[in-house]
Amino acid sequence: MxxxxxxxxxxxxxxxxxxxxxxxxxxLESPPYFRDFPVLSGKTCTHSLFCMMACPAPxxxxxxxxxxxxxxxxxxxxxIRCGLCVEACPNGVLTSGRILDSTGRDGTxxxxxxxxxVDPELCMGCGNCAVACPVNxxxxxxxxxxxxxxxxxxxxRVNEGKCLVVHEEKCTGCKTCEHHCPNExxxxxxxxxxxxxxxxxx
Amino acid sequence: xxxxxxIKNYVRSKSIHVSYVDVGSCNGCDIEVLACxxxxxxIEQYGIYVHNxxxxxxxxxxxxxxxxxxxxxxxxxxxxxxxxxxxxAIGNCPISxxxxxxxxTYIDPPVSKHIPIAASVPGCPPRPTxxxxxxxSLAPVVFKDYEVKKR
Numbered sequence: 001m002x003x004x005x006x007x008x009x010x011x012x013x014x015x016x017x018x019x020x021x022x023x024x025x026x027x028l029e030s031p032p033y034f035r036d037f038p039v040l041s042g043k044t045c046t047h048s049l050f051c052m053m054a055c056p057a058p059x060x061x062x063x064x065x066x067x068x069x070x071x072x073x074x075x076x077x078x079x080i081r082c083g084l085c086v087e088a089c090p091n092g093v094l095t096s097g098r099i100l101d102s103t104g105r106d107g108t109x110x111x112x113x114x115x116x117x118v119d120p121e122l123c124m125g126c127g128n129c130a131v132a133c134p135v136n137x138x139x140x141x142x143x144x145x146x147x148x149x150x151x152x153x154x155x156x157r158v159n160e161g162k163c164l165v166v167h168e169e170k171c172t173g174c175k176t177c178e179h180h181c182p183n184e185x186x187x188x189x190x191x192x193x194x195x196x197x198x199x200x201x202x
Numbered sequence: 203x204x205x206x207x208x209i210k211n212y213v214r215s216k217s218i219h220v221s222y223v224d225v226g227s228c229n230g231c232d233i234e235v236l237a238c239x240x241x242x243x244x245i246e247q248y249g250i251y252v253h254n255x256x257x258x259x260x261x262x263x264x265x266x267x268x269x270x271x272x273x274x275x276x277x278x279x280x281x282x283x284x285x286x287x288x289x290x291a292i293g294n295c296p297i298s299x300x301x302x303x304x305x306x307t308y309i310d311p312p313v314s315k316h317i318p319i320a321a322s323v324p325g326c327p328p329r330p331t332x333x334x335x336x337x338x339s340l341a342p343v344v345f346k347d348y349e350v351k352k353r
Binding site: 023024025027028029030034037056057058059076077078079080081 | 242243244247248294297298300301303304322324325326329330331332334335338
């Protein structure tokens with residue numbers, strides 16, 4: 001009898017009962033390494049738009065001009081948190097989880113390259129592509145109607161009645177030439193490659 | 203506020219009945235909702251009960267991008283829920299259509315065009331924690347003083 005009383009006194013405590021009936025864990029929080037919606041890391045955006053080119057979800061990312069300069073903006077409800085924009089950005093403007101840490105440690109990156117193809121049977125040599133190209137506009141501000149210019153540094157120019165791609169490596173992948181071609185003769189392919197620094201050295 | 207009303211407020215914040223409907227998703231968000239039921243997240247400890255019958259529910263979790271098969275049917279489900287009721291859009295699909303919202307598809311997002319949506323949880327898919335927090339933060343607010351507001 002004495003031992004029963006002892007047990008009741010020892011174990012039937014108020015805290016035990018209150019915990020027994022109201023036990024509940026606080027809702028779990030996302031861990032710090034969770035790849036959440038990308039946020040600005042504070043670095044300067046150079047408006048290369050690789051984030052928008054890499055994004056697989058329609059309408060998820062825009063690069064807007066703000067008083068502080070160009071800024072990428074993520075649209076919740078469209079973004080699928082894949083993190084490709086974070087990896088594709090050459091400047092590390094966006095950050096999410098530990099993507100930037102792991103890409104910095106392993107030396108991995110997503111690199112874009114652009115291939116311009118001109119169909120010689122469709123091309124009429126009108127020069128709209130060469131005149132519209134924003135890279136050409138910087139190199140030769142005096143470029144005339146028709147796209148015939150003697151400057152050797154141009155990306156595109158018209159040579160002997162056909163469009164000629166001179167410096168493909170200067171292409172920024174904006175596809176302005178594609179949109180201005182009346183005959184759908186010129187196409188720009190955006191190639192996205194995953195590269196690792198160690199592999200290139202071998 | 204009467205004593206009866208305060209009791210109702212307390213009970214409604216501690217006992218939330220949820221029903222979910224998939225209006226054409228990829229099943230990713232369904233799995234996240236089901237993960238809420240599993241021991242790791244365990245929504246029943248917060249007083250959230252899941253039913254398959256909308257007549258027993260207070261909150262409708264809408265998942266998916268609204269395919270043509272759900273025209274009129276989703277509204278039928280919504281009308282079956284007794285007042286007070288709210289609907290929560292889970293995932294990107296009911297908000298924007300997400301990856302399915304491309305040219306030449308038949309989906310018709312957002313779901314808020316068809317039934318009133320009180321809150322939305324973005325993500326593809328959202329974490330179970332985010333779903334849980336949305337339900338827990340919404341329910342006491344929208345169900346509070348329901349009889350007083352109705353008058």
